[in-house]
Amino acid sequence: MTTPAPPLTIIQTLLSLLVGGDFGPAPLTSGTTVSQEGQYLVHIDATDCSNLQSVQNLTFYIDLTAPIVDDAALAGDAAPNPAWFKSPVGVTITAQDPKLRSTPGSPSDIAGSGVKEIRYFAVGAQPMGDSGNPIVVSGASAAFTVNVEGVTTITYWSVDNAGNASSP
Numbered sequence: 001m002t003t004p005a006p007p008l009t010i011i012q013t014l015l016s017l018l019v020g021g022d023f024g025p026a027p028l029t030s031g032t033t034v035s036q037e038g039q040y041l042v043h044i045d046a047t048d049c050s051n052l053q054s055v056q057n058l059t060f061y062i063d064l065t066a067p068i069v070d071d072a073a074l075a076g077d078a079a080p081n082p083a084w085f086k087s088p089v090g091v092t093i094t095a096q097d098p099k100l101r102s103t104p105g106s107p108s109d110i111a112g113s114g115v116k117e118i119r120y121f122a123v124g125a126q127p128m129g130d131s132g133n134p135i136v137v138s139g140a141s142a143a144f145t146v147n148v149e150g151v152t153t154i155t156y157w158s159v160d161n162a163g164n165a166s167s168p
Contacts, residue, residue, distance in 0.1 A: 015045040037064045037100050039110045063113040063162035067097040072154065088147035093118050095140050095158035095166070113161035115140035120157075125150025 017025040018032060019041040034040055042058045070093070077087035097112035118137045121129035126148035129135040134155075135142075146152045157168040 010049050011046050012049050012051075013045075013047045015043070017043045019043065034062065037062050039100070061100070061110070061113065063097075063100060063160065063164065065098055065100065065112060065160075066164040066166045067095045067112070067115050067158040067160045069093065069095045069118070069156060069158045069166050072156065088145050090143065090145050091154065092141065092143045093120060093156050097160045113164075116159050116161045118142040118156060118158045120154055122146070122152050122154045124152040126152045128154075131155070 016028040018028040018034065019025045020034070020036070020038055024041075025043070028042060028044075039059065039061050042060070044056045045053070046055075047053045073092040073094075074085070075090040075092070076085040078084075079086045095115045095118055097115050100110040100112055102109050117139065118141065119134040120137075120142065121127075121131060121134040123130075126146050128144070135144075140158075142156075146154075155168045157166045159165045
């Protein structure tokens, strides 16, 4: 026994639109490329010969902006020379992902994709990781302690959820 194929449905009308923060709605056709940073909505409305309708909306974002890493915050007992400490040094690194669009007083701000991780390595008295294999901490902050006497140089950067990386 075979199951009969469902009856074919012929689309009578099809409306497809692309709406962005700076334009739209605009017709969406095959091969349309969107590359400008922002938030977009794809709207598809199809009706068949039996007057059955299906409407779908899909929102997507393009984030091309790298996150921003703040200067590392250092905490410890400072020595008389301000570049030195006389105790272990607590290091805190924080980052944020800037808004894709920000208009003062406007509810239409569009957030960036968010900070995925902070990466760092250190060379000198207390090496940690290295440039090819940095230490990776999930989220927008990382904290650690340098407790070996001597000069330690820390290189750090962040990566957002869209894969954009700040400069070390």
